[in-house]
Amino acid sequence: MSIRTFMCLRKYSSETKTSKFFTTPIYYVNANPHIGHLYSSIIADAAQRWQRLYQKGADVKFSTGTDEHGSKIQRAANKNDTSPLEYCNRISSQFQRLANEFDVDYTDFIRTTCNEHKKTVELFWKAIENRGHFYLSGYEGWYSVQDETFLSNSQLKQKQENDGTESYISAESGHPVEWTTEQNYMFKLSNFRNDLEYWINRNEKVIRPKKFQRILLDLLNQEDGLHDLSVSRPTSRVQWGIPVPGDPSQTVYVWLDALVNYLTVSGYGRDETTFQKYWPPEVHVIGKDILKFHGIYWPAFLMAANLEPPKSLFCHSHWTVDSEKMSKSKGNVVCPFERATTYTTDGLRYFLLREGVAHSDGNYSDTKILRILNSELADTLGNLLNRCCSPTLNPRQTFPAIESSAFDNVSSLEVTKKLIESVTQLPEICRIHYDDLNFYKVADAVMETLHAANLFFESLKPWVLAKSPETQKDLDVVLHVTLETLRATGILLQPLVPNISKNLLDKINVEEGRRYFTDLGSFSWTRNDFIGIPLREQRDVLFRRILLEDETKKAKKL
Structure with a gap:
């Protein structure tokens, strides 16, 4: 039987199945x-x-x-x-x-x-x-x-x-x-x-x-x-x-x-x-x-x-280690359980999905994984959340509501426009890459948006805005836009780093039933009915920077 005939005979071959x-x-x-x-x-x-x-x-x-x-x-x-x-x-x-x-x-x-x-x-x-x-x-x-x-x-x-x-x-x-x-x-x-x-x-x-x-x-x-x-x-x-x-x-x-x-x-x-x-x-x-x-x-x-x-x-494709093929005889087989004690399970997941390209062999390197995890998970993502939740900048510990006039003022700035455009386009970009199983491109797109968020945060100087009651409304906009960016990226990162994403979304109090792709159909700054949401009390670091052995010894001395 030709498969052409065979495929037509299968009663479900032309159906769009909802079970996968x-x-x-x-x-x-x-x-x-x-x-x-x-x-x-x-x-x-x-x-x-x-x-x-x-x-x-x-x-x-x-x-x-x-x-x-x-x-x-x-x-x-x-x-x-x-x-x-x-x-x-x-x-x-x-x-x-x-x-x-x-x-x-x-x-x-x-x-x-x-x-x-x-x-x-x-x-x-x-x-x-x-x-x-x-x-x-x-x-x-x-x-x-x-x-x-x-x-x-x-x-x-x-x-x-x-x-x-x-x-x-x-x-x-x-x-x-x-x-x-x-x-x-x-x-x-x-x-x-x-x-x-x-x-x-x-x-x-x-x-x-x-x-x-x-x-x-x-x-x-x-x-x-x-x-x-x-x-x-x-x-x-x-x-x-x-x-x-x-x-x-x-x-x-x-x-x-x-x-x-x-x-x-x-x-x-x-x-x-x-x-x-x-x-x-x-x-x-x-x-x-x-x-x-x-x-x-x-x-x-x-x-x-x-x-x-x-x-x-x-x-x-496969993984090499420091550009050499993994083999028992070379003693360079990487044990995931051992590496997870240093890099965490989500950290190792992120590195492999971030660096792995299906069509060619990836290269595992402890130097590379340390650099990527510290730069992207600890600094670009984790530190941004920490700053938004710090008692100094956010003493009320809320995902604040915003006034339209203040938002109009801040959103007129070029750095804000770029961030909002990036966040708005991110779900569809990630959808395309997820559908193709190109997880490294998802990570690239998310990090690009988070870099825009960090630039926005640095440019608006919320630590200066926090010093004056007159600029409190502008501060609320900065915190709001940044936290909404973190909500979007937290939802989109769930397939890659489920624990980190969960901790992020828990911290900013996103309901478990509101963590789906469909929940990115609109953004909070477009909603007139958005009210302030209290942040949760947990104070765990989202992803702790990994120190080299000599840095750890130095830190202990200090």
């Missing part, structure tokens, strides 16, 4: 979490938070979890002198901790070792099998044990060993390969080439950023063609996995098993109402190392089972 399903990849439990895992999670979290911010009362399902089968897990468990399940339990708990500590607000945490998932894999296998897309065959080819996949000749490159001999490695991962002969179940991937090409080209948002769309099209059009895919392994070689339904001598290929997690979460085969509600996923967030599995294998599996592919894949 967002996912992180599920993380392989052969090692503890690092900032690359956190980056994937917070991209997906910011995307689903934006959906709930933009559409008040939005019905969102958001899943994350762990991938726990395969020969690498067997080896890791043996190396740690424990059973595979005990090993999985320990590492999976670290990924759940990662989500919880960094406010990844998931609705579902899926583990591929749970019984519910095993049943879903069995159902999905049978759905594909019943449509004639599997066959049993002797298979031989180059196999990467570390990547747990067979590779075609075009996916290999030669490597010269120290003794002068030559071997083959994966061109993508660099892992060694070995020639393997075995009997496997094969999936007729080659039959889906045209359908995959149609899906990938369906619209510009199916594969984002565009460079990854080109990579997938190149894979489809490689010289030696799109090969059928081995989707099982002999149980004698891979015991730690889900048995093939009806054939316990074979284990389901770990990637087929893992990808089905999205179906498990959505209720496939168990709860048809829930499944129809949330399928297909709005966005799968993935790293570039798993693009082929999500952009070629996964949609082909779904088509073979007569299910609609995801609406969109958002693929991001």
Whole structure:
């Protein structure tokens, strides 16, 4: 069946669904979490938070979890002198901790070792099998044990060993390969080439950023063609996995098993109402190392089972550390839990989303994160709030009402006009960037507005206005306009830094039910009915400046 026909048959393919399903990849439990895992999670979290911010009362399902089968897990468990399940339990708990500590607000945490998932894999296998897309065959080819996949000749490159001999490695991962002969179940991937090409080209948002769309099209059009895919392994070689339904001598290929997690979460085969509600996923967030599995294998599996592919894949690049690739051997793997003790969880979230650009690798640097967090969160945002709430400038501790004549006077100044224009345009600018998942552009736009607010504040010199009763009304306007700017930026920053935003909005007493995108449809200086709002009493610093070790010692001496 052509996907063109297939898409028309799906009763919900042309509907605008009000329920949305967002996912992180599920993380392989052969090692503890690092900032690359956190980056994937917070991209997906910011995307689903934006959906709930933009559409008040939005019905969102958001899943994350762990991938726990395969020969690498067997080896890791043996190396740690424990059973595979005990090993999985320990590492999976670290990924759940990662989500919880960094406010990844998931609705579902899926583990591929749970019984519910095993049943879903069995159902999905049978759905594909019943449509004639599997066959049993002797298979031989180059196999990467570390990547747990067979590779075609075009996916290999030669490597010269120290003794002068030559071997083959994966061109993508660099892992060694070995020639393997075995009997496997094969999936007729080659039959889906045209359908995959149609899906990938369906619209510009199916594969984002565009460079990854080109990579997938190149894979489809490689010289030696799109090969059928081995989707099982002999149980004698891979015991730690889900048995093939009806054939316990074979284990389901770990990637087929893992990808089905999205179906498990959505209720496939168990709860048809829930499944129809949330399928297909709005966005799968993935790293570039798993693009082929999500952009070629996964949609082909779904088509073979007569299910609609995801609406969109958002693929991001990796993180280097001080311009070097992260690796255990170099000892430069960045642990998010350790860094959060210095930079806070919101601080680390902000840096990764602020500096990460999906189409190219980001560079993590402690020097850079310190500079950005101090400059933008502590000074530009936090200090502006502190000054508006200081007892010296705001002794009544209010978000003050303003008189129209005073506002007209202050708003006639060029610096005020620029700020008001910036604040007024900011919601729509951020909406466009959030819709494209360009979070760094959201941060840029918000900081540009906050810089305009700081310039406005400095130019109007409220500390001078506060000294005279005659200029109290002008002071009220300065405080009002600045606090309204902080309200707008606080609402818009919620997907990026949920805790900082909450503390800001709590401080200026914005009701929890008034923190949505729709609440930025108008601004307080345009309302005749606005009355003063008391500020809340908490005196916590919004984001405390991070001092270097020598600065901390100096501060203690003083």
